[in-house]
Amino acid sequence: MTVKIAVAGASGYAGGELLRLLLTHPEVEIGALTAASSAGTLLGTHQPHLAPLAGRVLAETTAETLAGHDVVFLALPHGHSAEVAAQLGPDVLVVDLAADHRLANPADWQRWYGGEHAGQWPYGLPELPGAREKLVGTKRVAVPGCFPTGGSLALAPALAAGLVEPDVTVVAVTGTSGAGKSLKPNLLGSEVMGSASAYGVAGKHRHTPEFAQNLSGAAGKPVTVSFTPVLAPMPRGILTTATAPLIGDVDENTVREVYEKAYDAEPFVQLLPAGMWPATASTLGSNNVQLQVGVDADAGRLVVICSIDNLTKGTAGGAVQSMNLALGFPEATGLSTVGVAP
Numbered sequence: 480m481t482v483k484i485a486v487a488g489a490s491g492y493a494g495g496e497l498l499r500l501l502l503t504h505p506e507v508e509i510g511a512l513t514a515a516s517s518a519g520t521l522l523g524t525h526q527p528h529l530a531p532l533a534g535r536v537l538a539e540t541t542a543e544t545l546a547g548h549d550v551v552f553l554a555l556p557h558g559h560s561a562e563v564a565a566q567l568g569p570d571v572l573v574v575d576l577a578a579d580h581r582l583a584n585p586a587d588w589q590r591w592y593g594g595e596h597a598g599q600w601p602y603g604l605p606e607l608p609g610a611r612e613k614l615v616g617t618k619r620v621a622v623p624g625c626f627p628t629g630g631s632l633a634l635a636p637a638l639a640a641g642l643v644e645p646d647v648t649v650v651a652v653t654g655t656s657g658a659g660k661s662l663k664p665n666l667l668g669s670e671v672m673g674s675a676s677a678y679g680v681a682g683k684h685r686h687t688p689e690f691a692q693n694l695s696g697a698a699g700k701p702v703t704v705s706f707t708p709v710l711a712p713m714p715r716g717i718l719t720t721a722t723a724p725l726i727g728d729v730d731e732n733t734v735r736e737v738y739e740k741a742y743d744a745e746p747f748v749q750l751l752p753a754g755m756w757p758a759t760a761s762t763l764g765s766n767n768v769q770l771q772v773g774v775d776a777d778a779g780r781l782v783v784i785c786s787i788d789n790l791t792k793g794t795a796g797g798a799v800q801s802m803n804l805a806l807g808f809p810e811a812t813g814l815s816t817v818g819v820a821p
């Protein structure tokens with residue numbers, strides 16, 4: 480069964496990555512491609528790496544241009560997708576890459592994003608406890624933020640097994656494409672090249688409530704999250720270091736057993752052999768998540784390192800994986816664990 484898909488936000492980074500993946504998806508026909516100020520221009524001028532689609536003209540993002548598709552991907556800025564989604568019929572599968580439908584608590588939405596809460600949708604991170612079942616057959620998907628993808632997968636098994644206190648620290652080094660194509664002085668090459676800088680420090684980043692929601696769900700009790708993102712001079716990739724105080728005398732073998740049990744059957748989560756540490760270069764362009772666990776016995780802490788590509792597993796790959804589940808295709812269709820290296 481071939482499905483016809485549309486991508487709103489096709490000129491952006493997330494839209495471009497979606498199209499890169501969907502071009503090789505065997506069950507997909509690519510329909511409307513839309514944007515805002517770029518409407519009327521050729522996709523090839525924005526996404527020169529997508530050669531087969533170079534001649535496509537971007538349409539305006541309206542309910543009319545998005546009508547007549549089986550699946551609509553919304554790769555729009557936060558706060559815009561809910562409005563567009565509300566105009567699409569209940570039979571269309573809508574996969575939202577923005578934050579509009581991720582959070583359960585309206586007060587969290589108001590505090591971290593502002594405006595009216597549009598309601599929560601099934602969350603597009605099937606590897607979290609209980610998430611996959613909600614994605615099967617759904618017509619609405621909220622794709623996770625890139626940081627909560629890596630950090631939640633890094634800590635959920637330990638919290639679910641009661642190995643650590645519900646008080647975690649996450650530091651994540653990210654490439655610049657996480658910020659989208661926006662023209663901001665701190666994203667200029669001359670600012671980013673040769674420098675790494677923290678931002679959203681001390682509980683200021685809007686992914687904090689998304690982490691807390693995911694990890695509290697895994698733990699079955701409230702989890703406190705201290706999250707620090709760090710911008711690094713690389714175009715894509717996220718390397719997450721997640722730590723938490725161990726409960727009692729837990730050794731590394733016990734931790735490995737818990738993570739092996741959680742992820743052995745997962746097609747896109749790879750616990751590396753002991754002694755190997757994840758690096759962003761190994762997951763570039765792939766939907767793979769590489770993890771390694773360690774026990775810092777002197778500090779009494781669990782340390783988990785996780786590598787993902789923010790544009791693939793961190794957004795567009797997660798979106799395609801969720802679409803596959805929603806439509807009943809094999810979950811890994813059109814996705815790969817193979818990276819681009821060096």
Ligand SMILES: NC(=O)C1=CN([C@@H]2O[C@H](COP(=O)(O)OP(=O)(O)OC[C@H]3O[C@@H](n4cnc5c(N)ncnc54)[C@H](OP(=O)(O)O)[C@@H]3O)[C@@H](O)[C@H]2O)C=CC1
Nearest residue numbers: 488490491492493514515516517554555577657659660794
């Ligand atoms: N980049 C990443 O790593 C990740 C991104 N996401 C989410 O994906 C979404 C897209 O992000 P990203 O691709 O990085 O951002 P970009 O800034 O690169 O792209 C934004 C896209 O949205 C279009 N757009 C902007 N404003 C409007 C509007 N009012 N109506 C319709 N279209 C509009 C732009 O079109 P035009 O060219 O005309 O301006 C462009 O196609 C965001 O919600 C982001 O948070 C989620 C996880 C990771």
Ligand SMILES: CC(=O)N[C@@H](CCC(=O)OP(=O)(O)O)C(=O)O
Nearest residue numbers: 577578624625626653655657658
């Ligand atoms: C480098 C950079 O700026 N990264 C972005 C991450 C964006 C993301 O993951 O997605 P959502 O905006 O969809 O939540 C940030 O920190 O805001």
